[in-house]
Every structure is written in C-alpha cells, then in structure tokens.
Amino acid sequence: MPAAELEPPSRDLILDAAERLFAAQGFARTTIKAIGREAGVNSALLYYYFADKHQLYREVLHRFVSRLVTRTMGAAGDDPESALRAFVAAQAETVARSPHAPRLFARELIDFDAANAVEQVHLVAVTSFRRLCGLIEEGQRAGLFRQDVDPRFAAISTISQVAYFSIARPAVRVLLQQPAGGPSVEVLRAFARHAADFAVAALAKPATRSSRRRQTRSRVKLS
Amino acid sequence: MPAAELEPPSRDLILDAAERLFAAQGFARTTIKAIGREAGVNSALLYYYFADKHQLYREVLHRFVSRLVTRTMGAAGDDPESALRAFVAAQAETVARSPHAPRLFARELIDFDAANAVEQVHLVAVTSFRRLCGLIEEGQRAGLFRQDVDPRFAAISTISQVAYFSIARPAVRVLLQQPAGGPSVEVLRAFARHAADFAVAALAKPATRSSRRRQTRSRVKLS
DNA sequence: GTCTATAGGCTGATAGAC
DNA sequence: GTCTATCAGCCTATAGAC
Numbered sequence: 001m002p003a004a005e006l007e008p009p010s011r012d013l014i015l016d017a018a019e020r021l022f023a024a025q026g027f028a029r030t031t032i033k034a035i036g037r038e039a040g041v042n043s044a045l046l047y048y049y050f051a052d053k054h055q056l057y058r059e060v061l062h063r064f065v066s067r068l069v070t071r072t073m074g075a076a077g078d079d080p081e082s083a084l085r086a087f088v089a090a091q092a093e094t095v096a097r098s099p100h101a102p103r104l105f106a107r108e109l110i111d112f113d114a115a116n117a118v119e120q121v122h123l124v125a126v127t128s129f130r131r132l133c134g135l136i137e138e139g140q141r142a143g144l145f146r147q148d149v150d151p152r153f154a155a156i157s158t159i160s161q162v163a164y165f166s167i168a169r170p171a172v173r174v175l176l177q178q179p180a181g182g183p184s185v186e187v188l189r190a191f192a193r194h195a196a197d198f199a200v201a202a203l204a205k206p207a208t209r210s211s212r213r214r215q216t217r218s219r220v221k222l223s
Numbered sequence: 224m225p226a227a228e229l230e231p232p233s234r235d236l237i238l239d240a241a242e243r244l245f246a247a248q249g250f251a252r253t254t255i256k257a258i259g260r261e262a263g264v265n266s267a268l269l270y271y272y273f274a275d276k277h278q279l280y281r282e283v284l285h286r287f288v289s290r291l292v293t294r295t296m297g298a299a300g301d302d303p304e305s306a307l308r309a310f311v312a313a314q315a316e317t318v319a320r321s322p323h324a325p326r327l328f329a330r331e332l333i334d335f336d337a338a339n340a341v342e343q344v345h346l347v348a349v350t351s352f353r354r355l356c357g358l359i360e361e362g363q364r365a366g367l368f369r370q371d372v373d374p375r376f377a378a379i380s381t382i383s384q385v386a387y388f389s390i391a392r393p394a395v396r397v398l399l400q401q402p403a404g405g406p407s408v409e410v411l412r413a414f415a416r417h418a419a420d421f422a423v424a425a426l427a428k429p430a431t432r433s434s435r436r437r438q439t440r441s442r443v444k445l446s
Numbered sequence: 447g448t449c450t451a452t453a454g455g456c457t458g459a460t461a462g463a464c
Numbered sequence: 465g466t467c468t469a470t471c472a473g474c475c476t477a478t479a480g481a482c
Contacts, residue, residue, distance in 0.1 A: 042466060045466060110249070150417060194373060194376040201426075
C-alpha cells in the first residue's frame with residue numbers, strides 16, 4: 001500500500017477511538033465492540049481495516065511515536081541551554097496536545113515490556129534521545145555544563161520529570177493537593193518550566209567554592 | 224478479624240502469586256486460574272479468602288505500599304543534602320529488592336486512575352512525599368538550597384528519576400544500549416547515585432556570578 | 447480448607463447480506 | 465465499505481461434595 005494515499009475517514013476514526021480507549025483502559029480491558037461504539041461504526045468493520053486487535057494496537061502505537069519524534073526533533077535553540085529548554089517544552093506540548101498518549105506508551109512498557117514497540121523505542125533512541133544527549137555533550141565541550149555527569153543519565157533525568165508527571169498524574173494530583181477537575185494543563189506547563197530549570201541548574205557548573213562534590217567521574221561502564 | 228493473627232500459609236501463597244502475576248501481566252490478563260496455578264492451590268480457593276478478584280488485587284497493593292513507605296521513611300541523614308541522598312537510595316533499594324513492585328503501582332496509576340489505590344496514594348502523600356518536601360524546605364531555610372524552587376515540584380523531579388527509570392526499564396535498556404540480560408541492578412544503583420547528585424546539584428545555590436536565571440519565584444498557585 | 451463441576455456472561459473473530 | 469447475526473472459547477464466580 002502506498003504511503004501517501006488518502007485514507008478513508010473511518011480508518012482514522014477507529015484509530016482515534018482506539019488510542020483513547022487503549023490509553024484509558026489498556027489493551028485487555030478494551031473490547032472491539034467498545035472501540036466500534038466510540039468510533040461510531042460497527043465493530044465488525046474493524047476487521048475490514050485491521051487484521052486483528054493486536055495489529056490495530058500496534059498501528060496506534062506507531063502513529064503516536066511518529067508524532068512524538070517529529071515534535072521533539074523540531075525543538076531548536078541558539079545554545080545548548082536554550083535548546084534543552086526547548087526540548088522539554090516540546091515534550092510537554094506533545095503531552096498537552098494528546099493527554100492520553102504518554103499513558104498509552106507507558107502502558108505498553110509495563111504491559112508488554114515494549115514487545116509491541118521495539119521498533120518505536122529504537123526510533124526514539126536514535127532520534128530524540130540521541131539529540132538530547134548531543135545537546136548535553138555539546139554544552140560540556142563548550143564548558144557550559146559540568147563534565148562529571150554521564151550525558152545519557154542526565155538525558156534520562158531530564159525527560160523523566162515530565163514523563164513521570166504525565167504518567168502518574170492521578171497521584172501527582174494528590175501529592176500537589178489539587179482538586180479533581182483542576183487546571184491540569186496549566187500545571188503541566190508550569191511543571192515543565194520548572195523541569196527545564198531543574199535540569200539546567202543540575203547541569204550548570206557549580207559555584208567555584210566548596211561545592212565540588214566527590215562526583216569523581218560517575219560515568220558507568222554500561223555494556 | 225484481629226490484625227496480629229497467624230495467617231494460614233495458603234493465603235500468603237495466593238498473595239505472593241498474585242503480586243507476581245499482576246505486576247507481570249496486569250489485572251485484566253491475569254486470570255484467577257493462573258493465580259491458583261502459580262500459588263499451587265485450586266482456583267476456587269481464592270474465593271474462600273477473598274471476596275472477588277478486585278479485592279485480592281487491592282490487598283496486594285496495600286501490602287506493597289506499606290513496605291514502600293516503611294523503607295523510605297527509614298532513610299535518614301545529618302543534613303538535608305545527605306538525607307535527600309538517603310531518600311533516593313532507599314527508593315532505589317525498594318525497587319531493587321522487589322523489581323516488579325513499582326510496575327504494580329505504576330500500573331495501578333495508569334489502569335484505574337488510582338481508583339483502587341486512593342488510600343495508598345494518600346498514605347504516600349502524607350508520609351514519604353511530605354517528608355521529602357520537608358527536607359527540601361529545611362535546606363532552603365538553612366540557606367543551603369536555592370529558594371526560587373517550589374519544594375513540591377522539586378520533590379516530584381527528585382523521585383521521578385528513579386521512578387521513571389524503573390517503570391520504563393525496557394525502553395531505558397534500549398536508550399543505554401544495554402543487552403537484554405544485562406546487570407540491571409548495578410545500573411539501577413549507579414543511576415540512583417546519579418539521580419541524587421542531579422537533584423542536589425539542581426537545588427544547590429548557583430554560582431555567584433551571572434547564573435541567576437529569570438526564575439522569578441516560579442512557585443505556582445495550584446489550588 | 448480444599449476440591450470438582452458447572453453455570454452464565456462476555457469476547458474476539460467470521461460468514462454473509464446489502 | 466458497512467452492516468446483522470452468530471459461534472466457539474475463555475473467564476469469573478458459585479454450588480456443593482469431602
């Protein structure tokens with residue numbers, strides 16, 4: 001099948017409905033009939049477009065990761081610090097625009113050990129993640145960031161903040177003592193600004209005085 | 224039923240088996256028969272000890288959260304910085320000792336919007352999380368930590384690192400280019416040390432020169 | 447306390463009309 | 465392309481013997 005073909009609307013309706021339900025309830029609890037109902041089509045129609053429930057699920061995953069990579073790779077900045085801030089902002093914006101998407105991916109990690117998303121994870125690894133690592137290394141080479149930090153660990157710490165905030169949102173709401181129907185998008189953006197500040201501050205060169213910790217090159221042999 | 228009663232072995236066998244399977248496969252995919260098989264008892268026996276599948280699930284969650292809170296509340300230190308490091312280390316140790324437990328909790332957050340764990344999340348909020356916030360505020364009052372950071376946001380950033388690392392382990396493995404059967408416990412501990420360093424560096428007072436960012440009191444009105 | 451047997455419901459998937 | 469109708473299989477939960 002050609003890539004740039006105009007897809008029938010029902011197919012997208014089904015994918016949208018499936019994304020919502022898979023993210024909200026998970027794979028097993030989401031029934032074919034419920035997806036059909038949510039999409040406004042007959043449940044038997046799903047088998048016209050998709051081979052089975054698993055293939056539909058994988059296509060939903062693929063679509064989400066493509067969007068995620070596109071947005072985070074589009075983030076730019078004049079220097080490593082502002083580029084890092086733009087990266088975190090893009091991450092938060094991706095979450096804000098499709099609030100259930102991070103859950104979909106987190107669920108895949110937990111439910112299936114990313115077995116259905118091996119390719120997608122590799123894609124993220126060689127694009128968005130590699131780029132973030134590159135930004136940090138660039139800052140280190142330029143003498144802007146401290147050098148006793150493993151760039152890969154620092155990258156994980158950076159993305160983990162907004163990622164965890166999004167995944168654990170119901171718990172975060174309790175931790176922050178927010179009401180149930182609170183302005184979650186505003187709080188997400190505020191937290192994203194904090195997360196960028198937090199990462200930049202963690203990477204910044206320490207004060208010239210005593211603050212040199214005993215972080216004697218904590219890079220770890222990983223392989 | 225009295226609390227300190229000696230419980231029959233079958234009950235614990237069932238709880239242990241359920242914890243393993245729920246963590247590995249999730250609630251919906253884990254069948255009563257599979258739990259019985261894993262525990263070495265007949266599946267009908269589960270209904271002798273537990274009202275239904277959901278109650279069994281809730282009891283498993285309750286047991287795990289109790290252990291988590293006990294361990295993180297036991298972490299101590301002479302000053303805010305070392306106490307924070309001890310907290311992160313305790314968090315990592317909890318994960319290291321029962322590798323499937325964080326997934327169980329993360330899955331609960333994602334699956335049911337924490338509906339089955341409202342009490343447990345509240346417990347964590349008023350114990351471990353409150354304690355971490357208190358440590359940060361104490362450091363701010365003592366002039367050790369920067370004051371333009373919301374303590375709650377900083378606490379979330381701190382715990383998010385090891386939490387996300389644990390939840391997203393299959394993806395992290397790819398990001399770090401590790402082999403499938405790699406020494407994950409060692410890497411976890413190494414990352415936990417990095418995470419503590421990262422948080423401490425982010426909270427440390429900036430260099431006296433230009434590094435004062437435009438973080439004009441980023442505390443947010445949340446309620 | 448632990449088992450066998452089974453009821454009763456829901457699910458994924460197919461056949462086939464239009 | 466979209467629908468109705470339907471089946472076979474698996475699941476939770478119960479009844480009741482021992």
